[in-house]
Amino acid sequence: xxxxxxxxxxxxxxxxxxxxxxxxxxxxxxxxxxxxxxxxxxxxxxxxxxxxxxxxxxxxxxxxxxxxxxxxxxxxxxxxxxxxxxxxxxxxxxxxxxxxxxxxxxxxxxxxxxxxxxxxxxxxxxxxxxxxxxxxxxxxxxxxxxxxxxxxxxxxxxxxxxxxxxxxxxxxxxxxxxxxxxxxxxxxxxxxxxxxxxxxxxxxxxxxxxxxxxxxxxxxxxxxxxxxxxxxxxxxxxxxxxxxxxxxxxxxxxxxxxxxxxxxxxxxxxxxxxxxxxxxxxxxxxxxxxxxxxxxxxxxxxxxxxxxxxxxxxxxxxxxxxxxxxxxxxxxxxxxxxxxxxxxxxxxxxxxxxxxxxxxxxxxxxxxxxxxxxxxxxxxxxxxxxxxxxxxxxxxxxxxxxxxxxxxxxxxxxxxxxxxxxxxxxxxxxxxxxxxxxxxxxxxxxxxxxxxxxxxxxxxxxxxxxxxxxxxxx
Amino acid sequence: xxxxxxxxxxxxxxxxxxxxxxxxxxxxxxxxxxxxxxxxxxxxxxxxxxxxxxxxxxxxxxxxxxxxxxxxxxxxxxxxxxxxxxxxxxxxxxxxxxxxxxxxxxxxxxxxxxxxxxxxxxxxxxxxxxxxxxxxxxxxxxxxxxxxxxxxxxxxxxxxxxxxxxxxxxxxxxxxxxxxxxxxxxxxxxxxxxxxxxxxxxxxxxxxxxxxxxxxxxxxxxxxxxxxxxxxxxxxxxxxxxxxxxxxxxxxxxxxxxxxxxxxxxxxxxxxxxxxxxxxxxxxxxxxxxxxxxxxxxxxxxxxxxxxxxxxxxxxxxxxxxxxxxxxxxxxxxxxxxxxxxxxxxxxxxxxxxxxxxxxxxxxxxxxxxxxxxxxxxxxxxxxxxxxxxxxxxxxxxxxxxxxxxxxxxxxxxxxxxxxxxxxxxxxxxxxxxxxxxxxxxxxxxxxxxxxxxxxxxxxxxxxxxxxxxxx
Numbered sequence: 001x002x003x004x005x006x007x008x009x010x011x012x013x014x015x016x017x018x019x020x021x022x023x024x025x026x027x028x029x030x031x032x033x034x035x036x037x038x039x040x041x042x043x044x045x046x047x048x049x050x051x052x053x054x055x056x057x058x059x060x061x062x063x064x065x066x067x068x069x070x071x072x073x074x075x076x077x078x079x080x081x082x083x084x085x086x087x088x089x090x091x092x093x094x095x096x097x098x099x100x101x102x103x104x105x106x107x108x109x110x111x112x113x114x115x116x117x118x119x120x121x122x123x124x125x126x127x128x129x130x131x132x133x134x135x136x137x138x139x140x141x142x143x144x145x146x147x148x149x150x151x152x153x154x155x156x157x158x159x160x161x162x163x164x165x166x167x168x169x170x171x172x173x174x175x176x177x178x179x180x181x182x183x184x185x186x187x188x189x190x191x192x193x194x195x196x197x198x199x200x201x202x203x204x205x206x207x208x209x210x211x212x213x214x215x216x217x218x219x220x221x222x223x224x225x226x227x228x229x230x231x232x233x234x235x236x237x238x239x240x241x242x243x244x245x246x247x248x249x250x251x252x253x254x255x256x257x258x259x260x261x262x263x264x265x266x267x268x269x270x271x272x273x274x275x276x277x278x279x280x281x282x283x284x285x286x287x288x289x290x291x292x293x294x295x296x297x298x299x300x301x302x303x304x305x306x307x308x309x310x311x312x313x314x315x316x317x318x319x320x321x322x323x324x325x326x327x328x329x330x331x332x333x334x335x336x337x338x339x340x341x342x343x344x345x346x347x348x349x350x351x352x353x354x355x356x357x358x359x360x361x362x363x364x365x366x367x368x369x370x371x372x373x374x375x376x377x378x379x380x381x382x383x384x385x386x387x388x389x390x391x392x393x394x395x396x397x398x399x400x401x402x403x404x405x406x407x408x409x410x411x412x413x414x415x416x417x418x419x420x421x422x423x424x425x426x427x428x429x430x431x432x433x434x435x436x437x438x439x440x441x442x443x444x445x446x447x448x449x450x451x452x453x454x455x456x457x458x459x460x461x462x463x464x465x466x467x468x469x470x471x472x473x474x
Numbered sequence: 475x476x477x478x479x480x481x482x483x484x485x486x487x488x489x490x491x492x493x494x495x496x497x498x499x500x501x502x503x504x505x506x507x508x509x510x511x512x513x514x515x516x517x518x519x520x521x522x523x524x525x526x527x528x529x530x531x532x533x534x535x536x537x538x539x540x541x542x543x544x545x546x547x548x549x550x551x552x553x554x555x556x557x558x559x560x561x562x563x564x565x566x567x568x569x570x571x572x573x574x575x576x577x578x579x580x581x582x583x584x585x586x587x588x589x590x591x592x593x594x595x596x597x598x599x600x601x602x603x604x605x606x607x608x609x610x611x612x613x614x615x616x617x618x619x620x621x622x623x624x625x626x627x628x629x630x631x632x633x634x635x636x637x638x639x640x641x642x643x644x645x646x647x648x649x650x651x652x653x654x655x656x657x658x659x660x661x662x663x664x665x666x667x668x669x670x671x672x673x674x675x676x677x678x679x680x681x682x683x684x685x686x687x688x689x690x691x692x693x694x695x696x697x698x699x700x701x702x703x704x705x706x707x708x709x710x711x712x713x714x715x716x717x718x719x720x721x722x723x724x725x726x727x728x729x730x731x732x733x734x735x736x737x738x739x740x741x742x743x744x745x746x747x748x749x750x751x752x753x754x755x756x757x758x759x760x761x762x763x764x765x766x767x768x769x770x771x772x773x774x775x776x777x778x779x780x781x782x783x784x785x786x787x788x789x790x791x792x793x794x795x796x797x798x799x800x801x802x803x804x805x806x807x808x809x810x811x812x813x814x815x816x817x818x819x820x821x822x823x824x825x826x827x828x829x830x831x832x833x834x835x836x837x838x839x840x841x842x843x844x845x846x847x848x849x850x851x852x853x854x855x856x857x858x859x860x861x862x863x864x865x866x867x868x869x870x871x872x873x874x875x876x877x878x879x880x881x882x883x884x885x886x887x888x889x890x891x892x893x894x895x896x897x898x899x900x901x902x903x904x905x906x907x908x909x910x911x912x913x914x915x916x917x918x919x920x921x922x923x924x925x926x927x928x929x930x931x932x933x934x935x936x937x938x939x940x941x942x943x944x945x946x
Contacts, residue, residue, distance in 0.1 A: 043572045047791050049565065049673040050552045050574060052706050083787050083833075087806055092790030145806065147795070275833035277842065280678035280784060282707050 003205065004243075009235040010204045010212055011165035013227075015178055016158050017188040018126060018196040019062045025125045025155035026053030026095070033194050037148035045153035047090030052281050055079075059155035060102070060287060062187035063123045064295045066157050067103030069185050069302055070118045076286035077102040077122070079279040084272050088128035088147050096124035096158075098276045102285065108161075108181065109304060110173050117162030126154040151195075157187070163202070163212065168231040172224050175199060176326075180303040183330050190330070192222050201231050204248070205238045213238070214248040218255050218262055230255040234262050303329045310334050313347045321348070324355035333358050339369040346380035353379075357393045366400035367393070375403040382462045388412045412460060420453070420461060424469040427452045439474050446470055477543045477637040477691040481584070484527065484542035491527035491542025495520045495586050498544035501635045502588065509611045511629045513549050514557050515589040520544070523586045530584070538584030540698055545580060546630035546639035549590035550597055551682070552671040553577045556587075560673050561605035562595045564817025565798045574671020575706070576640060576682050576699045583698045588636055591626025595819045596789065597647055597675040599623050600891045603882050604821040614656060614917060618875040621651030621891075624685070628655040631685045638695050639685040644675050645777050646870075646895025648683045649907035653870035653920025656909045658692045658937065659685050661895070663927040664902035665710035667696075668703030674788040676781035677708075679899040689908065689938045693717040696930065715931055723935035726759030729863040730936070735770040736868020736894050736922065744869045747911030747919040752867060754943045755936060763863065769855035772848045773897040778889060779832045779845035780900070785822075786829030792817060824885065852900045860926045865933060869894050870907040870920035894922060904930050908937040910944055 003009060024031050027044035043051040067074050080098035101122035109115050129151050134143035159178065165171045179197060182188035190197050199222075204215035218234055221227045233255075238248050253262040301309075310325050311317050317325070328334050333354050340350035353376060358364050375396065379389035384407065395406045406412075427449060428435045438445035446467055453466045475483075483489045499517055506512050530537040547553060550560045552570035559565045573581075580587060594604040602610040602625035612620040613633035620629040624641025628651035631639050641648040643661035652659025660683045667682045674680060684695035694717075701714035732752050737745050752762045794800035794813030801812035818826070832841035859866060871891055881888040898905040904927065907920040921940060923933045 043570075046796065048570065048572070048797070049558070049560070049568075049791070050550075050570065050671040051572075052670050054705060054707050081787050083790060085790065085793060085807070085810055087793070087795045090791060090796060092793055093787050273835045275787070275830065275835075275838075277783060277787070277833055277838075280676075280708075281674075 003235055003239055006207055007205055007239050008166060008208050009168075009231070010163050010206060010215075011168075011171050011231055012163040012202045013161045013165065013171060013174060014158060014200040014202070015161075015175065016156050016198045016200075017066075017182050017190070019059050019155040019157060019187050020189055021056055021058045021062065021155055023056060023058075024153040025056050025059050025123070026153055029153065031154050033191075033196065035150055037146075038150065040150045041152070045090070046149055047092075047152075053095060053279075055282060055285070056155060059123060060285065061291070061295050062155075062185070063102050063121065063157050064287060064292060065185040065299055066121050066159070066182065066187050067106065068296055068299055069181050070103070070106040070108055070121060070159070072103035072106030072118055072121055074103055074287065074292060075100070076284060078284050079123075079282045080276045081279050083275045086127065087145060088130045088149075088152070090128065090149060090152055094125060094127065095279050095282070097122035108174065108178055110170070110177050111304070111307075112170070112173060114170060116164045116174050119160045119162055121157050121159040124156050124158060126151050126156050128152040168228045168235070171201065171231050172228045175224055175227055177303070180326070180330055184303050184306070184332070185299060192224070195222060198222055199227055201227060201234075203231055203234045203238070205235050205242070213242075214250050216248065216250065216262075217252045219252055219265065221255055226255060226257055229260060230262060233260065237262065306334060310337055310351070313337065313341045314351070321351060324351050327355045327359050331359055333364065336369060336372045340373050340376050343373045343377070345373055345376050349380050350376045353389070353393060357390055358397070361394075361397040364397060366398070367396045368400075371396050371401070371403055378403060378407070382465050384412060385459065385462050387459060420457075420465060421469055423453055423456050423461075424449070424466065424473070427456070428473065438470065475637075476688055477540065477686065478694050480543050480637060481539060481541045481694075484531065484584070485536060487531050489542070491524035491531075491537075491584075491586060492521060494542050495524035495544055495588070498586075498588050498636055501633065505613070505633055505635070508616060509613055509629055509633060510608050511591055511610055511626050511633060511635060512546070512589045513559060513561065513592050513607055513626070516556055516587065519556070520586050520588045523581065527584050527586065538582060539694065540580065540638075541584035543585050543638055544588045544636040545585045545695075546589065546591045546627050546636040547577065547587055548593055548624050548627045548639070548641045550593060550642060550673040550675075551577060551590075551640060552673070553587060553590075556590060558590065558673070559607070560596045561593045561602075561607055562817065562819070562822070563606045563799055564792045564813070568798045570671075572671065575668035575703045577671065579699050580640075585638070585698070591624075591630055591639065593626055594623035595822050596673070596785070597623040597642060597644055598785070598821050598825055600646070600650055600888050601876070601878075601881065602626060603878065604819055606819055609878060612655060612875045615875065615915065618877050618917070619654065621654035621871075621875065623647040623651075625651045627685050628652055628657060628659065631655070631657050631687060637687060638691060640682055640695075640699070641685055642672055642675075642680055642682050643895075643899065644679045644681075644781060645899050646892040648685065649870050649895050649905060649920070649922060650892060652685055652907045653909070653918070653922075654875040656918030657685055657687055658689055658906065658908050658941075659683065660692050660696055660906040660930065660934075661898060661904065662696060662700065662930060663710070663904045664899075665708050666700045666714070666904075666928065666930070668706040668709050670703055670705040674784075676784040677788060678784060679777075679781055681899070689934055689941050690718070690721055692906070693721055693934045710928075712928070715928055717931050717934055720931040720935055721938050723931070724758055725755050725936050725939050728755075728760040728865065728932070728936070730755055730760050730762045731765045731859060731863035731866045732762055733770070733866050733868045734764065734766045735768065736866070739890075739893070740869045740872045741874065741913055743911070743913035744872070744874070744919045747913070748867065748869050748921055751910050751921045751940055754940055755867070758939045760936075762867070765859065765863070767855050767859055769848075769851050770897045773852060773900055774889060774893050776845040776848035776852070777892075777896045777900060778828065779841050780849065782825040782829030783832045783842050783845075784829065786826045786833065789818075789822065789826060821885075849900045852897055853902070856897070856901045856903060856926070864925070865929065865936060866924040868922050868924070870922040871895075874913040874915065874917035874919060898924055903927050904933060906933050906937055908940050910940050
């Protein structure tokens with residue numbers, strides 16, 4: 001729903017992404033999602049008295065990779081303490097970067113051709129996770145609260161965009177493109193549902209041509225759908241408020257997914273003074289030119305470029321194929337599509353198989369590119385039905401091997417044209433009414449005959465070949 | 475018998491570590507009730523550690539350079555399983571699940587930790603009078619304070635309960651009690667000794683260091699605990715300096731600056747001790763020049779912004795959520811507040827408030843920001859001085875050990891007892907206090923030697939010259 005005529009929204013996003021390091025940011029505890037509560041903890045990430053942080057170099061490399069992917073400037077930086085009391089933050093301060101972030105400046109180009117500036121992308125540590133028991137489900141009014149510190153000290157990069165976004169759809173496009181970039185750098189798994197990518201949205205509205213209005217910050221949007229809906233709701237709310245003579249207060253708001261509305265969390269006057277100061281337990285961070293070069297060398301092409309390369313193989317692309325390409329790029333599986341193209345195979349079939357069967361498998365390490373290309377060639381050449389090709393791919397993904405051998409073992413050997421022709425003729429004879437309707441031009445009846453052939457051959461026939469046989473007799 | 479001799483004799487199998495531990499326990503029992511030195515005596519742990527040392531000797535192994543030497547630990551150092559309180563109600567009953575790096579190094583060297591000693595609450599004070607568990611008395615005159623904050627550790631050594639102790643020095647907390655108790659205390663260069671497992675007061679100033687009855691023991695203990703630790707990012711990367719081997723280096727050819735500001739306001743007897751120390755060093759071949767470093771006067775005010783600012787953040791974690799004291803209340807915020815109100819003493823609260831204020835929006839530039847600039851000036855001033863001289867000489871404290879209650883009602887008077895020691899912490903450099911001379915009531919006076927980063931060997935060699943002259 002667009003804003004009323006003459007109004008414009010101004011949106012900036014703060015995206016927090018957890019880094020996929022093996023260990024946490026300042027200690028050796030495992031950085032994994034979903035472990036039993038409080039099992040990946042130590043004196044450092046529990047903030048026990050006397051413990052000290054030691055910076056994880058891998059986290060720094062990943063932060064630099066993100067900065068490079070966003071065309072940011074990497075500069076010597078420092079860590080600060082952000083002081084506030086919260087039970088899921090064991091030191092009651094968060095180690096973050098303040099006036100000197102590791103990455104500053106930069107931009108992200110979106111698939112719609114727009115460009116969003118990046119102000120900074122800095123390193124910080126994640127907090128633990130609270131569960132509040134009681135009717136409210138929030139900290140105030142809880143009967144009891146439980147805290148899991150497994151996430152405490154997990155490395156994060158916070159990416160702050162400029163106030164360049166002008167619609168909820170563009171915000172969503174930015175978030176999904178950024179997510180693809182983060183995945184491509186290897187720094188993040190981009191799993192919003194697991195909280196490894198979380199978004200805060202700063203939203204304000206103005207009449208076209210006027211200066212920026214007062215902004216509200218919507219916290220912790222954890223899906224692209226929520227992001228879109230929350231921004232749309234918030235901009236409409238602000239416009240209605242102003243048009244009815246009200247004034248937007250600068251405040252932090254909470255998005256309720258079930259109600260579909262934002263509500264006040266805290267107003268600016270209550271906002272905390274974080275008393276930032278230089279973290280005395282860490283030294284300044286100044287990655288050497290050699291270190292930066294190693295990170296740059298390891299950085300592959302970004303999603304936009306990789307998507308374009310796949311599109312170029314297909315020429316015209318449908319919406320469904322565009323979605324399939326996004327999936328394939330996110331998972332980094334396009335090498336199978338390129339291998340098919342290089343072998344002169346059917347790229348469209350290859351794309352469909354990669355976006356579906358390979359994407360669903362998760363682990364593709366047992367499937368060689370050659371075996372994939374051969375399977376696609378057998379399917380496109382009519383030697384395998386689509387169902388058979390999927391079965392063979394499933395076998396190859398699970399245990400490896402060569403498709404012809406798997407097809408033989410499965411009894412998928414090609415029905416000879418003669419035997420297929422014989423079966424088709426026999427079925428036509430047995431179903432004269434259906435055959436005459438087909439002959440009179442009712443193409444739907446082709447499905448009827450394919451079904452019969454499949455039953456007769458236990459699925460070994462190729463649907464396209466059956467159609468060819470039917471047409472040859474019409 | 476000093477620690478050096480004890481360790482040598484244990485290593486040779488001439489005396490048993492268990493016998494030394496038992497002797498230490500007897501000395502502790504004899505006076506701990508009167509002096510309140512140890513908050514916790516780890517009798518079983520000490521005897522077990524000593525027995526392991528004896529077993530190693532019996533097997534023909536070398537248990538290490540501090541074999542069998544009893545040592546006292548300031549109660550802000552973590553030792554696994556041993557109650558650690560920082561002399562605060564808020565940590566009462568907490569037992570750390572890990573040991574400080576220095577404790578690991580002591581155990582590796584065969585030392586025998588005897589227990590945890592009293593301090594000013596969270597090391598905030600100069601007399602141990604802010605301890606939640608009562609003050610420690612000076613073994614030399616129990617009507618007087620031992621100094622602080624490491625008063626318990628200094629008293630343990632002065633009362634011959636243990637020949638060695640560890641303390642921590644944030645603004646003078648090793649050197650001042652060493653001076654007041656008549657023993658040697660060293661504040662090492664920032665980063666020379668790992669802070670991992672030292673419960674932070676002011677992270678950019680805190681440094682662990684040794685107490686000993688003589689210079690040789692202090693050098694030996696410092697050598698054992700010094701050196702890079704990957705668990706402390708601010709730990710210096712270089713290997714630990716060799717100290718014991720340089721104890722006999724003397725001061726011949728050294729240039730030593732006698733600093734006017736490090737005598738300003740000191741008792742006459744103390745000024746006399748320092749001047750006499752200067753002549754002893756000259757007689758030993760050094761050149762002593764009198765000089766002035768006016769910036770030193772700025773130290774106290776900068777310190778009382780920087781240290782409380784860091785403390786206000788370091789002490790935030792004592793919120794009742796995870797360990798230590800919890801006073802339940804309506805919700806988590808009220809619980810935090812009730813816990814901290816009940817758990818912290820007045821001096822800790824004063825400094826948390828000072829520090830919170832200094833870092834607040836609108837005040838940061840005027841207070842904390844300004845203090846950081848002063849700190850830079852201080853470093854520069856020392857650097858300029860060390861272009862001209864190899865070390866500096868002055869008083870450790872303005873007075874000898876003072877009586878209980880004489881400064882507790884006037885925080886500024888108490889803060890002034892660290893006026894000569896604070897600048898070294900701000901600069902991150904090295905300094906020590908060595909007993910030299912006597913003052914009021916025939917109490918010992920301390921002479922302070924200060925040097926640039928990693929100059930410990932030089933300072934200890936000069937201290938040895940003074941010690942030798944004093945002992946004849």
